[in-house]
Amino acid sequence: MRSPQYETIENGIPETRETIVSPTAVTTDTAKISQTSRRAVFPFTAIVGQEEMKLALLLNVIDPKIGGVMIMGDRGTGKSTTIRALADLLPEIEVIADDPFNSHPSDPELMSDGVRERMSLSEAIPVTRRKVQMIDLPLGATEDRVCGTIDIEKALAEGVKAFEPGLLAKANRGILYVDEVNLLDDHLVDVLLDSAASGWNTVEREGISIRHPARFVLVGSGNPEEGELRPQLLDRFGMHAEIRTVKEPSLRVKIVEQRTAFDQNPPEFLGEYQLSQEELQRRIVEAQERLSGINIDYDLRVKISQVCSELDVDGLRGDIVTNRAAKALAAFEGATEVTVDHIGRVITLCLRHRLRKDPLESIDSGNKVQKVFRQVFGLPEPDQN
Numbered sequence: 272m273r274s275p276q277y278e279t280i281e282n283g284i285p286e287t288r289e290t291i292v293s294p295t296a297v298t299t300d301t302a303k304i305s306q307t308s309r310r311a312v313f314p315f316t317a318i319v320g321q322e323e324m325k326l327a328l329l330l331n332v333i334d335p336k337i338g339g340v341m342i343m344g345d346r347g348t349g350k351s352t353t354i355r356a357l358a359d360l361l362p363e364i365e366v367i368a369d370d371p372f373n374s375h376p377s378d379p380e381l382m383s384d385g386v387r388e389r390m391s392l393s394e395a396i397p398v399t400r401r402k403v404q405m406i407d408l409p410l411g412a413t414e415d416r417v418c419g420t421i422d423i424e425k426a427l428a429e430g431v432k433a434f435e436p437g438l439l440a441k442a443n444r445g446i447l448y449v450d451e452v453n454l455l456d457d458h459l460v461d462v463l464l465d466s467a468a469s470g471w472n473t474v475e476r477e478g479i480s481i482r483h484p485a486r487f488v489l490v491g492s493g494n495p496e497e498g499e500l501r502p503q504l505l506d507r508f509g510m511h512a513e514i515r516t517v518k519e520p521s522l523r524v525k526i527v528e529q530r531t532a533f534d535q536n537p538p539e540f541l542g543e544y545q546l547s548q549e550e551l552q553r554r555i556v557e558a559q560e561r562l563s564g565i566n567i568d569y570d571l572r573v574k575i576s577q578v579c580s581e582l583d584v585d586g587l588r589g590d591i592v593t594n595r596a597a598k599a600l601a602a603f604e605g606a607t608e609v610t611v612d613h614i615g616r617v618i619t620l621c622l623r624h625r626l627r628k629d630p631l632e633s634i635d636s637g638n639k640v641q642k643v644f645r646q647v648f649g650l651p652e653p654d655q656n
Contacts, residue, residue, distance in 0.1 A: 311537035315356035316547040319526050321349060324512040327620050328357050330599040331488045331509065333558045337595050338509025338588075339467055339489030341452070341500070341624065345516045350492040351450060358405030358446050362552055366444070368397035371436050372483045373404070373443045380470065381444060383483045404445035406438050406487075408463075410454055417459060419483075421476040434481045439463075439472040442487040452491030453498050460500070463489060464507040506585070509592045510617075511624035513637070558602040565598040567609040575614060578647050582640065584625045593621040611648055618644050 318325065327340045342350050367374040367386050375381035376398045382390075389396055408417065419440060422433035438447070449455060449463065466472045472485035491508065493500075505511070517523050533540040572594060579589045596617040597609045606613070619640045626639065645652065 311533075311541060312359040313352050313356050313530075313533055314541060314544040314548050315353070315360040316551055317529055317533075317540075317544050318349060318353055318356060319522055319529065320517050321353065321514050323620065324350070324353060324514050326600075326616070327510045327512045328354065328490070329555065329603065330596050330617070331490075332357065332361065332555060333603055334562055334595055334599040335486060335488050337592055337599065338507070339491070341505065341508040341511045342490065342492040342514065343495050343511070344492075344514030346494055348514050348516055350514070351448075354446065354448050354490050354492070355405060358403055360548060360552055360555075361403040362556055363400040363402055364444060365398055366401050368399040372440050373401070373445065374484065375444065381484050381486060404441060406442040406445060406447050408438055408447060408449045408455075410451060412438065412459070414459060414462065417462060418472055418474050419481075421474060421479050421481060434474070436483065439466055439485040439487075440483055443484050445487055447487045447489050449489070449491045451493050451497065453493040453495075453500050457501065457504065460504050464504065468507065505624050506588060508624065509588075510596065510620040512620060513623075554603060557605075558599065561602045561605075562599060565601050565607065565609065567594060567598060571609060571611070571614060574647050575618070578618065578640075578644050579622065581643050581647065582622060582626055584622060585627075586625075589622050589625045593618050596621055611650070615641075615644060615648075615650075 315325075324340075324342055324344075327342075331337050331340055344350060364373075365376050367376060367382075370383060370386055372383040372386075374383050374386045376396070379387060386396065415437065417437050417439060419437035420435050422435065447463065447467075452460065466485040467487060467489040470484060470486040471482050473480060473482040475481075489508070499505070517526065529540075575593050575597075576590050579587075579593070582589075593614065597613045600613045600617055601607075601609045604613075619637045622640045623637045644650075
Protein backbone atom coordinates (compact mmCIF):
# COMPACT_ATOMS: atom_id res chain seq x y z
CA MET A 272 0.00 0.00 0.00
CA ARG A 273 1.26 3.46 -0.89
CA SER A 274 2.49 5.42 2.10
CA PRO A 275 0.48 8.51 3.08
CA GLN A 276 1.65 11.90 1.89
CA TYR A 277 2.91 14.46 4.40
CA GLU A 278 3.91 18.11 4.62
CA THR A 279 6.16 20.22 6.85
CA ILE A 280 5.13 23.73 7.81
CA GLU A 281 7.27 26.20 9.73
CA ASN A 282 5.84 29.62 10.56
CA GLY A 283 3.19 29.06 7.92
CA ILE A 284 5.73 28.45 5.12
CA PRO A 285 6.59 25.01 3.66
CA GLU A 286 10.13 24.17 4.67
CA THR A 287 11.86 23.81 1.31
CA ARG A 288 14.95 25.99 1.11
CA GLU A 289 15.87 25.69 -2.58
CA THR A 290 15.92 29.44 -3.06
CA ILE A 291 18.77 29.99 -0.60
CA VAL A 292 21.24 27.14 -0.81
CA SER A 293 23.00 25.56 -3.76
CA PRO A 294 20.97 23.46 -6.25
CA THR A 295 22.64 20.20 -5.21
CA ALA A 296 21.96 20.84 -1.55
CA VAL A 297 18.37 21.69 -2.37
CA THR A 298 17.62 18.28 -3.86
CA THR A 299 19.32 16.49 -0.97
CA ASP A 300 17.64 18.56 1.75
CA THR A 301 14.22 18.15 0.17
CA ALA A 302 14.67 14.40 -0.02
CA LYS A 303 15.65 14.27 3.66
CA ILE A 304 12.65 16.35 4.66
CA SER A 305 10.33 14.10 2.66
CA GLN A 306 11.51 11.06 4.59
CA THR A 307 11.42 12.42 8.10
CA SER A 308 9.52 15.00 10.13
CA ARG A 309 6.36 15.47 8.09
CA ARG A 310 2.76 15.19 9.16
CA ALA A 311 -0.23 13.52 7.56
CA VAL A 312 -2.69 15.54 5.49
CA PHE A 313 -6.44 15.00 5.76
CA PRO A 314 -7.64 13.32 2.52
CA PHE A 315 -9.61 15.46 0.06
CA THR A 316 -12.20 12.76 -0.64
CA ALA A 317 -13.02 12.49 3.09
CA ILE A 318 -14.15 16.12 3.36
CA VAL A 319 -17.91 16.30 3.98
CA GLY A 320 -20.00 19.01 2.34
CA GLN A 321 -18.66 22.32 0.97
CA GLU A 322 -19.26 21.09 -2.58
CA GLU A 323 -19.06 24.58 -4.04
CA MET A 324 -15.56 25.16 -2.68
CA LYS A 325 -14.33 21.71 -3.73
CA LEU A 326 -15.68 22.12 -7.26
CA ALA A 327 -14.05 25.53 -7.70
CA LEU A 328 -10.68 24.21 -6.51
CA LEU A 329 -10.80 21.15 -8.77
CA LEU A 330 -11.69 23.21 -11.84
CA ASN A 331 -8.78 25.59 -11.21
CA VAL A 332 -6.39 22.67 -10.91
CA ILE A 333 -7.65 21.26 -14.21
CA ASP A 334 -7.31 24.67 -15.92
CA PRO A 335 -5.14 27.15 -13.94
CA LYS A 336 -5.98 29.85 -16.52
CA ILE A 337 -9.40 30.18 -14.88
CA GLY A 338 -7.64 32.58 -12.54
CA GLY A 339 -7.83 31.23 -9.01
CA VAL A 340 -10.48 31.04 -6.31
CA MET A 341 -11.62 33.42 -3.62
CA ILE A 342 -13.24 31.50 -0.76
CA MET A 343 -15.31 33.51 1.69
CA GLY A 344 -16.99 31.88 4.64
CA ASP A 345 -17.42 31.43 8.35
CA ARG A 346 -14.60 30.55 10.69
CA GLY A 347 -13.87 26.86 11.20
CA THR A 348 -15.48 25.65 7.97
CA GLY A 349 -12.44 23.74 6.73
CA LYS A 350 -11.04 26.23 4.20
CA SER A 351 -7.35 25.63 4.98
CA THR A 352 -7.86 21.88 5.47
CA THR A 353 -9.51 21.54 2.05
CA ILE A 354 -6.80 23.48 0.22
CA ARG A 355 -3.97 21.50 1.82
CA ALA A 356 -5.83 18.29 1.04
CA LEU A 357 -6.09 19.32 -2.62
CA ALA A 358 -2.36 20.02 -2.88
CA ASP A 359 -1.60 16.64 -1.33
CA LEU A 360 -3.99 14.92 -3.74
CA LEU A 361 -2.32 16.20 -6.91
CA PRO A 362 0.12 13.90 -8.74
CA GLU A 363 3.85 14.53 -8.84
CA ILE A 364 5.18 16.73 -11.63
CA GLU A 365 8.45 16.64 -13.56
CA VAL A 366 10.81 19.51 -12.72
CA ILE A 367 14.41 20.48 -13.46
CA ALA A 368 16.28 19.02 -10.49
CA ASP A 369 18.70 21.90 -9.85
CA ASP A 370 16.37 24.80 -10.66
CA PRO A 371 14.75 26.88 -7.87
CA PHE A 372 11.71 27.77 -10.02
CA ASN A 373 10.25 24.27 -10.55
CA SER A 374 10.90 24.72 -14.28
CA HIS A 375 9.15 22.36 -16.71
CA PRO A 376 11.61 20.11 -18.60
CA SER A 377 9.95 20.67 -22.00
CA ASP A 378 7.49 23.61 -21.91
CA PRO A 379 9.36 26.90 -22.61
CA GLU A 380 6.53 28.94 -21.03
CA LEU A 381 7.22 27.26 -17.68
CA MET A 382 11.03 27.48 -17.81
CA SER A 383 13.31 30.03 -16.21
CA ASP A 384 15.63 31.99 -18.49
CA GLY A 385 18.61 30.12 -17.03
CA VAL A 386 17.21 26.73 -18.00
CA ARG A 387 16.40 27.94 -21.50
CA GLU A 388 19.96 29.20 -21.90
CA ARG A 389 21.37 25.86 -20.77
CA MET A 390 19.12 24.04 -23.22
CA SER A 391 20.29 26.26 -26.07
CA LEU A 392 23.84 25.15 -25.21
CA SER A 393 22.71 21.47 -25.32
CA GLU A 394 23.69 20.84 -21.70
CA ALA A 395 22.58 17.66 -19.96
CA ILE A 396 19.87 18.82 -17.56
CA PRO A 397 18.80 16.50 -14.70
CA VAL A 398 15.04 15.96 -14.29
CA THR A 399 13.27 14.76 -11.16
CA ARG A 400 9.71 14.36 -9.91
CA ARG A 401 8.30 16.42 -7.07
CA LYS A 402 4.97 16.81 -5.30
CA VAL A 403 3.00 19.88 -6.29
CA GLN A 404 3.87 22.57 -3.76
CA MET A 405 1.37 24.52 -1.71
CA ILE A 406 2.90 27.75 -0.47
CA ASP A 407 1.34 29.61 2.46
CA LEU A 408 1.76 33.36 2.22
CA PRO A 409 1.79 34.87 5.72
CA LEU A 410 -0.01 38.18 6.27
CA GLY A 411 3.19 39.85 7.50
CA ALA A 412 5.21 38.99 4.38
CA THR A 413 7.16 41.81 2.75
CA GLU A 414 7.24 42.46 -0.97
CA ASP A 415 10.88 41.26 -1.11
CA ARG A 416 9.89 37.99 0.56
CA VAL A 417 7.09 37.51 -1.95
CA CYS A 418 8.81 38.59 -5.16
CA GLY A 419 12.46 37.89 -4.36
CA THR A 420 15.46 40.19 -4.01
CA ILE A 421 18.48 41.17 -6.08
CA ASP A 422 21.83 41.46 -4.30
CA ILE A 423 22.99 44.78 -5.76
CA GLU A 424 26.45 44.69 -4.10
CA LYS A 425 27.23 41.25 -5.51
CA ALA A 426 25.85 42.23 -8.91
CA LEU A 427 28.12 45.29 -9.07
CA ALA A 428 31.19 43.59 -7.59
CA GLU A 429 31.05 40.32 -9.55
CA GLY A 430 29.01 41.32 -12.58
CA VAL A 431 26.40 38.58 -12.08
CA LYS A 432 22.66 38.73 -11.48
CA ALA A 433 22.55 37.60 -7.84
CA PHE A 434 18.87 36.83 -7.32
CA GLU A 435 17.34 35.27 -4.23
CA PRO A 436 13.92 33.90 -5.27
CA GLY A 437 10.85 34.53 -3.14
CA LEU A 438 7.55 32.77 -2.54
CA LEU A 439 6.31 33.36 -6.10
CA ALA A 440 9.25 31.32 -7.39
CA LYS A 441 8.46 28.45 -5.03
CA ALA A 442 4.79 28.57 -6.02
CA ASN A 443 5.47 28.18 -9.76
CA ARG A 444 3.41 25.22 -11.08
CA GLY A 445 1.85 24.85 -7.64
CA ILE A 446 -0.73 26.46 -5.36
CA LEU A 447 -0.28 29.80 -3.59
CA TYR A 448 -2.61 30.09 -0.61
CA VAL A 449 -3.34 33.39 1.12
CA ASP A 450 -5.43 33.02 4.25
CA GLU A 451 -7.32 36.15 5.31
CA VAL A 452 -6.52 37.71 1.92
CA ASN A 453 -8.94 40.54 2.74
CA LEU A 454 -6.48 41.63 5.46
CA LEU A 455 -3.43 41.59 3.15
CA ASP A 456 -2.00 44.91 1.99
CA ASP A 457 -3.56 45.97 -1.31
CA HIS A 458 -0.20 46.43 -3.05
CA LEU A 459 0.75 42.81 -2.27
CA VAL A 460 -2.61 41.57 -3.54
CA ASP A 461 -1.93 43.54 -6.75
CA VAL A 462 1.46 41.84 -7.12
CA LEU A 463 -0.06 38.38 -6.63
CA LEU A 464 -2.89 38.96 -9.06
CA ASP A 465 -0.59 40.43 -11.72
CA SER A 466 1.75 37.45 -11.49
CA ALA A 467 -1.13 34.97 -11.52
CA ALA A 468 -2.60 36.63 -14.63
CA SER A 469 0.64 36.98 -16.61
CA GLY A 470 2.40 33.82 -15.42
CA TRP A 471 5.63 35.77 -14.83
CA ASN A 472 7.23 37.66 -11.95
CA THR A 473 9.58 40.54 -12.73
CA VAL A 474 11.91 42.09 -10.14
CA GLU A 475 13.73 45.34 -10.93
CA ARG A 476 16.32 46.99 -8.72
CA GLU A 477 18.75 49.76 -9.62
CA GLY A 478 18.56 49.12 -13.34
CA ILE A 479 18.86 45.33 -12.98
CA SER A 480 15.85 43.32 -14.13
CA ILE A 481 15.20 39.62 -13.52
CA ARG A 482 12.08 37.64 -14.41
CA HIS A 483 11.01 34.06 -13.84
CA PRO A 484 7.87 31.95 -14.46
CA ALA A 485 5.22 32.24 -11.75
CA ARG A 486 2.23 30.27 -12.97
CA PHE A 487 0.25 29.07 -9.99
CA VAL A 488 -3.29 28.55 -8.76
CA LEU A 489 -4.02 31.50 -6.50
CA VAL A 490 -6.38 30.63 -3.65
CA GLY A 491 -7.50 33.28 -1.21
CA SER A 492 -9.75 32.81 1.78
CA GLY A 493 -11.32 35.11 4.27
CA ASN A 494 -14.18 35.85 6.64
CA PRO A 495 -16.61 38.48 5.31
CA GLU A 496 -17.08 39.77 8.87
CA GLU A 497 -13.49 41.05 8.74
CA GLY A 498 -14.03 43.13 5.61
CA GLU A 499 -14.36 42.65 1.87
CA LEU A 500 -11.76 43.01 -0.86
CA ARG A 501 -12.01 46.06 -3.07
CA PRO A 502 -14.23 45.26 -6.11
CA GLN A 503 -11.30 45.94 -8.47
CA LEU A 504 -9.25 43.22 -6.76
CA LEU A 505 -12.15 40.82 -6.23
CA ASP A 506 -12.92 40.92 -9.95
CA ARG A 507 -9.42 39.59 -10.70
CA PHE A 508 -10.15 36.25 -9.02
CA GLY A 509 -11.58 33.80 -11.53
CA MET A 510 -14.12 32.20 -9.18
CA HIS A 511 -15.74 33.08 -5.88
CA ALA A 512 -17.01 30.35 -3.55
CA GLU A 513 -19.16 31.10 -0.53
CA ILE A 514 -19.26 28.52 2.24
CA ARG A 515 -21.41 28.31 5.32
CA THR A 516 -21.28 26.33 8.54
CA VAL A 517 -23.00 22.96 8.13
CA LYS A 518 -26.41 23.09 9.84
CA GLU A 519 -27.52 19.47 9.51
CA PRO A 520 -26.79 17.75 12.88
CA SER A 521 -26.06 14.34 11.32
CA LEU A 522 -23.47 15.88 8.97
CA ARG A 523 -21.87 17.79 11.83
CA VAL A 524 -21.55 14.55 13.78
CA LYS A 525 -20.00 12.83 10.76
CA ILE A 526 -17.44 15.61 10.36
CA VAL A 527 -16.47 15.41 14.04
CA GLU A 528 -16.17 11.60 13.89
CA GLN A 529 -13.97 11.73 10.78
CA ARG A 530 -11.68 14.31 12.25
CA THR A 531 -11.38 12.32 15.47
CA ALA A 532 -10.59 9.11 13.57
CA PHE A 533 -7.94 10.91 11.52
CA ASP A 534 -6.27 12.45 14.57
CA GLN A 535 -6.20 9.14 16.46
CA ASN A 536 -4.69 7.04 13.67
CA PRO A 537 -3.70 8.97 10.50
CA PRO A 538 -2.17 6.01 8.57
CA GLU A 539 -5.24 3.82 9.07
CA PHE A 540 -7.63 6.66 8.13
CA LEU A 541 -5.61 7.48 5.00
CA GLY A 542 -5.64 3.81 4.05
CA GLU A 543 -9.44 3.79 4.04
CA TYR A 544 -9.51 6.61 1.50
CA GLN A 545 -6.53 5.56 -0.61
CA LEU A 546 -8.59 4.10 -3.46
CA SER A 547 -10.93 7.10 -3.70
CA GLN A 548 -7.94 9.45 -3.60
CA GLU A 549 -6.23 7.57 -6.43
CA GLU A 550 -9.46 7.54 -8.46
CA LEU A 551 -9.93 11.31 -8.09
CA GLN A 552 -6.29 11.91 -8.94
CA ARG A 553 -6.71 9.83 -12.11
CA ARG A 554 -9.81 11.83 -13.11
CA ILE A 555 -7.93 15.12 -12.66
CA VAL A 556 -5.03 13.97 -14.84
CA GLU A 557 -7.38 12.70 -17.55
CA ALA A 558 -9.36 15.95 -17.45
CA GLN A 559 -6.17 17.97 -17.92
CA GLU A 560 -5.29 15.87 -20.95
CA ARG A 561 -8.83 16.06 -22.37
CA LEU A 562 -9.33 19.81 -21.81
CA SER A 563 -7.93 21.07 -25.11
CA GLY A 564 -10.41 18.93 -27.07
CA ILE A 565 -13.56 20.16 -25.31
CA ASN A 566 -15.93 22.10 -27.56
CA ILE A 567 -18.52 24.70 -26.56
CA ASP A 568 -21.24 25.52 -29.07
CA TYR A 569 -21.39 29.07 -30.46
CA ASP A 570 -24.99 29.57 -29.32
CA LEU A 571 -24.04 28.67 -25.75
CA ARG A 572 -21.18 31.16 -25.84
CA VAL A 573 -23.56 33.85 -27.02
CA LYS A 574 -25.99 33.09 -24.19
CA ILE A 575 -23.18 33.20 -21.60
CA SER A 576 -22.28 36.68 -22.83
CA GLN A 577 -25.97 37.63 -22.79
CA VAL A 578 -26.19 36.64 -19.11
CA CYS A 579 -23.10 38.77 -18.34
CA SER A 580 -24.59 41.69 -20.27
CA GLU A 581 -27.96 41.53 -18.53
CA LEU A 582 -26.25 41.34 -15.14
CA ASP A 583 -24.31 44.48 -16.11
CA VAL A 584 -20.96 42.79 -15.46
CA ASP A 585 -18.05 45.15 -16.16
CA GLY A 586 -15.40 43.94 -18.60
CA LEU A 587 -15.09 40.56 -20.25
CA ARG A 588 -13.46 38.52 -17.49
CA GLY A 589 -16.82 37.01 -16.54
CA ASP A 590 -17.42 35.75 -20.10
CA ILE A 591 -13.93 34.28 -20.41
CA VAL A 592 -13.87 32.59 -16.99
CA THR A 593 -17.35 31.07 -17.42
CA ASN A 594 -16.35 29.54 -20.75
CA ARG A 595 -13.15 28.11 -19.28
CA ALA A 596 -14.82 26.78 -16.15
CA ALA A 597 -17.60 25.09 -18.14
CA LYS A 598 -15.00 23.39 -20.36
CA ALA A 599 -13.02 22.24 -17.31
CA LEU A 600 -16.17 20.76 -15.74
CA ALA A 601 -17.03 18.96 -18.99
CA ALA A 602 -13.50 17.54 -19.13
CA PHE A 603 -13.70 16.44 -15.49
CA GLU A 604 -16.95 14.57 -16.14
CA GLY A 605 -15.66 12.88 -19.29
CA ALA A 606 -17.82 14.80 -21.78
CA THR A 607 -16.65 16.03 -25.18
CA GLU A 608 -18.95 19.06 -25.37
CA VAL A 609 -20.16 21.64 -22.87
CA THR A 610 -23.87 21.40 -22.00
CA VAL A 611 -26.31 23.85 -20.44
CA ASP A 612 -26.03 21.85 -17.21
CA HIS A 613 -22.24 22.41 -17.08
CA ILE A 614 -22.73 26.15 -17.54
CA GLY A 615 -25.46 26.31 -14.91
CA ARG A 616 -23.23 24.68 -12.30
CA VAL A 617 -20.31 27.09 -12.74
CA ILE A 618 -21.85 30.41 -13.78
CA THR A 619 -22.70 31.49 -10.22
CA LEU A 620 -19.14 30.80 -9.08
CA CYS A 621 -17.80 32.84 -11.99
CA LEU A 622 -20.11 35.88 -11.81
CA ARG A 623 -21.45 36.46 -8.30
CA HIS A 624 -18.47 38.58 -7.21
CA ARG A 625 -18.54 40.71 -10.38
CA LEU A 626 -22.01 42.19 -9.84
CA ARG A 627 -22.44 45.79 -8.78
CA LYS A 628 -23.82 45.71 -5.26
CA ASP A 629 -26.94 47.70 -4.56
CA PRO A 630 -27.31 48.35 -0.80
CA LEU A 631 -31.11 48.54 -1.21
CA GLU A 632 -31.33 45.13 -2.89
CA SER A 633 -32.00 42.19 -0.58
CA ILE A 634 -31.63 39.36 -3.13
CA ASP A 635 -28.46 37.28 -2.83
CA SER A 636 -25.99 37.77 -5.71
CA GLY A 637 -25.87 34.00 -6.37
CA ASN A 638 -29.66 33.81 -6.66
CA LYS A 639 -29.64 36.80 -8.98
CA VAL A 640 -27.14 35.10 -11.31
CA GLN A 641 -29.20 31.91 -11.39
CA LYS A 642 -32.42 33.82 -12.06
CA VAL A 643 -30.97 35.61 -15.11
CA PHE A 644 -29.29 32.38 -16.28
CA ARG A 645 -32.62 30.53 -16.31
CA GLN A 646 -34.31 33.39 -18.16
CA VAL A 647 -31.65 33.59 -20.89
CA PHE A 648 -31.40 29.83 -21.38
CA GLY A 649 -35.19 29.37 -21.26
CA LEU A 650 -35.20 27.10 -18.21
CA PRO A 651 -38.18 26.79 -15.83
CA GLU A 652 -38.05 28.20 -12.33
CA PRO A 653 -37.10 25.57 -9.71
CA ASP A 654 -39.87 24.00 -7.66
CA GLN A 655 -40.00 25.95 -4.39
CA ASN A 656 -41.20 22.85 -2.57
